[in-house]
Amino acid sequence: MPEISAPSYFLLGLLLVAALASLFRGLRAHRDRIAHGKAFFGPRIDRASVLARINWRAFISRGVFTSRLRQRRWSGIAHGLLFFGALALICGHALFALSFVGVPVYAGWFGYLVMELGREIAGIMVFLGVLFFLLRRFFPPQRLVAGGKRPGFERMEALILLTVVAGYSSESFRLALQPGGGGEFLGTAIAASIRQHLDPDATLLGFKLLWWLHGLLGASFIALIAHTPMSHMLLGPTNSALASRRSGINLAPLDFDAEQDAAGNPVVFGAARLIDLTQKNLLDVSACLWCGRCHEVCPAAQTGKDLSPKKVMATCAEYLAAGRFDDNSLIEVLGRDAIFNCTTCAACVEVCPVSNNPAEVILEFRRHHVMELSDMPDTMAAANRNLESRGHPFVGTAANPDDWRSGLQVPIFEPGTTEYLLWIGCSVRYEPRAQETARAMVRILEAAGLSYGILGESRCTGDPAKMMGNEMQFVETAQENIEEFREIGVQKVITLCAHCFNSFDRYYPELGADWKTIPHSVLIDELIADGRLQIAHKGEETITFHDPCYLARHNGIVDETRRVLSAVGQLIEMPRTREQSFCCGAGGGNYWGGQGGTARIGDVRIQEALDTGADKVATACSFCTLMLTASAGKHSETRKVFDVAELVAERIRIVEG
Numbered sequence: 001m002p003e004i005s006a007p008s009y010f011l012l013g014l015l016l017v018a019a020l021a022s023l024f025r026g027l028r029a030h031r032d033r034i035a036h037g038k039a040f041f042g043p044r045i046d047r048a049s050v051l052a053r054i055n056w057r058a059f060i061s062r063g064v065f066t067s068r069l070r071q072r073r074w075s076g077i078a079h080g081l082l083f084f085g086a087l088a089l090i091c092g093h094a095l096f097a098l099s100f101v102g103v104p105v106y107a108g109w110f111g112y113l114v115m116e117l118g119r120e121i122a123g124i125m126v127f128l129g130v131l132f133f134l135l136r137r138f139f140p141p142q143r144l145v146a147g148g149k150r151p152g153f154e155r156m157e158a159l160i161l162l163t164v165v166a167g168y169s170s171e172s173f174r175l176a177l178q179p180g181g182g183g184e185f186l187g188t189a190i191a192a193s194i195r196q197h198l199d200p201d202a203t204l205l206g207f208k209l210l211w212w213l214h215g216l217l218g219a220s221f222i223a224l225i226a227h228t229p230m231s232h233m234l235l236g237p238t239n240s241a242l243a244s245r246r247s248g249i250n251l252a253p254l255d256f257d258a259e260q261d262a263a264g265n266p267v268v269f270g271a272a273r274l275i276d277l278t279q280k281n282l283l284d285v286s287a288c289l290w291c292g293r294c295h296e297v298c299p300a301a302q303t304g305k306d307l308s309p310k311k312v313m314a315t316c317a318e319y320l321a322a323g324r325f326d327d328n329s330l331i332e333v334l335g336r337d338a339i340f341n342c343t344t345c346a347a348c349v350e351v352c353p354v355s356n357n358p359a360e361v362i363l364e365f366r367r368h369h370v371m372e373l374s375d376m377p378d379t380m381a382a383a384n385r386n387l388e389s390r391g392h393p394f395v396g397t398a399a400n401p402d403d404w405r406s407g408l409q410v411p412i413f414e415p416g417t418t419e420y421l422l423w424i425g426c427s428v429r430y431e432p433r434a435q436e437t438a439r440a441m442v443r444i445l446e447a448a449g450l451s452y453g454i455l456g457e458s459r460c461t462g463d464p465a466k467m468m469g470n471e472m473q474f475v476e477t478a479q480e481n482i483e484e485f486r487e488i489g490v491q492k493v494i495t496l497c498a499h500c501f502n503s504f505d506r507y508y509p510e511l512g513a514d515w516k517t518i519p520h521s522v523l524i525d526e527l528i529a530d531g532r533l534q535i536a537h538k539g540e541e542t543i544t545f546h547d548p549c550y551l552a553r554h555n556g557i558v559d560e561t562r563r564v565l566s567a568v569g570q571l572i573e574m575p576r577t578r579e580q581s582f583c584c585g586a587g588g589g590n591y592w593g594g595q596g597g598t599a600r601i602g603d604v605r606i607q608e609a610l611d612t613g614a615d616k617v618a619t620a621c622s623f624c625t626l627m628l629t630a631s632a633g634k635h636s637e638t639r640k641v642f643d644v645a646e647l648v649a650e651r652i653r654i655v656e657g
């Protein structure tokens with residue numbers, strides 16, 4: 001190799017040390033800003049408590065292998081080229097450093113394959129990957145623009161590009177002076193041209209200048225990583241490692257007895273300022289790329305409503321960068337409509353490449369509106385008042401809660417005798433269309449010979465209150481239910497509504513519940529598999545399935561209902577399906593709100609279902625049935641939407657016993 005003097009290497013080494021110091025200083029600044037949030041790790045931050053929190057699966061798949069980025073073909077390929085190319089180059093440079101201590105890394109097949117060919121290919125990968133992202137800054141998709149562009153990305157991408165070009169140029173000048181083993185094919189080709197046009201002295205000078213340029217650009221990049229959007233390289237995988245192991249939204253329980261928080265400040269419910277969010281929320285905000293994938297899938301944003309999860313995260317990021325930790329103008333800047341338009345569908349959570357949970361951040365601001373400011377949209381307020389006074393949120397319903405079982409012999413749950421409690425839930429009790437789901441489920445349970453019973457009188461689970469931000473009402477409702485279930489010894493519960501299932505399974509155990517809850521679609525699947533429920537004949541009709549958000553995204557339940565529907569008909573899929581399903585619009589209390597924008601969310605979803613040409617649209621949640629039936633009615637398709645239980649009940653074979 002042409003001579004690079006020892007002092008030059010020493011000087012470059014010093015520059016790298018300074019760059020690394022800048023990197024660590026930047027990371028410390030992130031840590032200090034994030035530390036303003038509420039404690040995340042609990043009272044003790046030791047190795048055991050941190051290790052216990054780590055979500056290795058998310059870290060490896062999303063943090064290291066960037067699985068969610070790969071869901072978009074071109075940006076996935078480009079990011080893969082950039083990420084793995086850069087990783088290979090870092091390893092290559094580390095191996096090169098070993099040559100200073102006498103390790104013959106350039107010798108033999110290893111030198112040819114790894115140090116020459118491997119590094120050459122890695123450089124090309126980085127070049128192509130970063131070129132894609134840089135060009136896209138000039139022709140951005142709508143999601144990158146909507147809600148604001150994160151400043152600084154293009155400068156850092158240009159810096160990477162220049163570093164790679166300088167690296168190749170310096171390599172070519174080096175090869176012009178001293179040919180390599182042939183693995184550096186691009187550099188060798190350029191070197192031939194340099195040799196023709198420059199004399200050796202000029203080539204040597206060019207090599208030294210370009211070597212320094214490459215070194216300076218590389219060191220500058222390292223120094224700037226933590227001070228620019230490139231910090232996502234480190235914060236993204238960290239955030240994935242600390243992501244909740246349970247998918248969907250996990251709202252932290254509130255301590256209503258405490259007068260002071262862990263830092264000795266008066267307790268504030270929900271968030272109005274950054275310091276009211278948790279440290280994990282602030283890590284989310286710091287890691288956010290402003291990529292807009294969440295905006296692109298958000299049903300509120302996509303139907304023209306005043307909410308963009310990206311904008312919420314970006315606004316918080318601006319406050320964080322400016323050190324406005326205690327500034328309660330944040331909640332006003334985010335806007336009340338935006339906060340209440342969220343349907344809690346968790347599409348933003350599912351799609352985020354750095355494992356952010358924008359919905360949890362939004363819902364903390366919603367909690368503050370409701371519990372500290374007594375402020376919520378009128379329709380939601382009416383539903384809340386009804387829940388407080390009458391035990392369910394269906395304002396002005398004319399339905400008799402027992403109408404659904406007229407003509408049926410439905411047993412009441414007998415303590416010590418009955419195995420399953422069939423939980424009816426508020427939407428089924430008070431909405432005639434949803435009542436048909438309960439009637440169908442009773443026929444199924446009777447046919448399977450299951451020991452089941454209902455409560456004489458039941459309340460709501462409290463899910464609408466919780467998701468509308470009224471945690472106090474949720475806890476009160478849940479405690480009454482838990483007490484009653486305990487008194488009669490309930491061990492197994494069947495739910496007809498995905499929201500009831502999620503509440504019982506995710507939030508009730510925090511309050512002392514210890515029973516097992518099973519969604520009716522999952523139970524039906526088990527009963528068919530066991531042979532306890534027999535399908536008389538499979539129909540020829542085509543069925544498309546709308547995955548309820550609270551089953552698919554929140555709880556990963558996607559295959560069970562598909563197996564059931566495939567047993568009774570011909571299943572065809574919508575474009576957005578399984579965990580990528582599009583919300584019906586009911587969640588987060590928007591069954592009682594959800595107005596405004598350019599379209600109703602349910603109308604968009606039913607159009608997608610009708611576009612499949614399926615004879616029937618199936619779902620597995622009573623709120624989805626209600627929302628989609630209402631939207632189908634606008635197409636004069638009132639008998640188009642069915643709960644999975646209805647489709648099964650009409651095809652079961654009754655085995656005389």
Ligand code: SF4
Nearest residue numbers: 288289291292294352
């Ligand atoms: S929250 Fe996630 S998906 Fe949304 S803009 Fe930030 S990084 Fe992108």
Ligand code: SF4
Nearest residue numbers: 298342343345346348
């Ligand atoms: S949970 Fe759903 S509605 Fe709420 S911000 Fe996320 S994508 Fe939008």
